[in-house]
């Protein structure tokens with residue numbers, strides 16, 4: 368088998384949670400990497416060797432790669448031997464994928480192609496998108512279409528290699544996880560695999576593009592369905608006046624049962640989004656996947672209503688909400704159920720003082736700053752001032768708080784953190 372390792376210049380389009388760690392992983396192993404972003408502030412920060420978001424070990428890798436001269440950032444797409452597209456793929460109101468950023472990345476790459484380059488789509492995309500990228504390139508660069516190709520395939524190796532890293536552990540998982548590389552042709556997969564061989568210690572599994580696209584969606588839908596199961600159990604247990612954590616602890620003693628952890632809802636830009644691409648692609652068939660999304664999406668409203676119900680016994684309560692991030696120990700607030708819950712509490716209880724403690728951010732996000740009754744506070748102060756304490760994120764930071772601070776308060780622990 369041809370197991371060559373890529374040498375050459377890589378351009379990475381999109382210096383976000385995936386693009387920047389990938390750039391650092393390649394550059395620290397000696398590959399020349401140009402990171403490209405439409406956001407001038409991101410380009411400036413990376414050029415200085417700084418990281419515009421929190422991710423363990425990323426800052427050291429980026430500053431090291433910039434200092435070595437291996438990683439540079441630019442707002443212009445250069446010529447490169449391999450392009451990695453790591454731009455957002457949000458979804459439209461009808462849950463179909465919004466591919467405008469992918470399209471614009473492809474349009475910015477096309478003029479620089481000379482033939483023989485590798486173009487990898489890392490952005491999570493519905494089946495067929497990577498084939499679409501190949502078609503777009505053929506349309507944009509008819510001069511590159513291979514002469515004997517009846518399907519108009521350009522002389523560019525186009526592949527999909529979905530990222531699978533866990534935010535909070537990106538720098539570890541980027542190296543250790545297996546990678547799936549789906550090529551528009553088997554040769555495309557081989558060429559793209561060589562790029563990941565530079566830094567990946569996992570198995571690099573070659574396949575076709577559409578299967579790789581679907582596999583990525585399946586991974587996140589699988590997790591979403593399993594979390595929905597746990598969240599549904601938490602609702603059932605509440606009605607039956609059972610402790611869901613105890614029920615799950617007992618059930619998980621079965622050798623083939625592993626129920627996940629209920630929480631305030633499912634956030635982040637992946638699990639809360641990707642299953643919709645499956646629903647969008649096969650709406651009639653995706654009943655379980657759709658229902659799981661709905662169960663998880665309803666959980667924040669349920670939590671807010673429970674908090675409102677608990678506040679009824681107080682005349683003028685103060686509520687402390689601990690955590691805003693979508694999960695523990697990161698500063699990412701995207702699609703965060705905690706943000707949604709705080710907004711819903713502020714709306715349901717407009718006269719109530721809501722103190723939010725989030726050690727990972729220094730200011731409230733715009734959607735919460737709009738509520739005059741919501742303020743950012745330190746965790747200890749917020750708890751001291753409050754009648755009701757709502758634990759929304761299981762940050763390590765909150766572990767350091769003495770449990771005695773909760774004495775006499777109504778505590779609503781959505782994560783089983785203080786159990």
Ligand code: SAJ
Nearest residue numbers: 530531532533586590627628630633634635637638693694
């Ligand atoms: N959550 C629960 N209960 C659990 C596990 C998670 O409520 O038992 C919640 C979290 O609090 C969070 C959300 O689900 O709000 C998602 O968190 P996560 O840690 O499960 O996953 P993400 O979104 O940070 O990262 C996922 C990962 N996918 C899978 O594990 C299948 C990661 O490997 C992917 O690379 C990433 O999505 C992505 O970018 O697609």
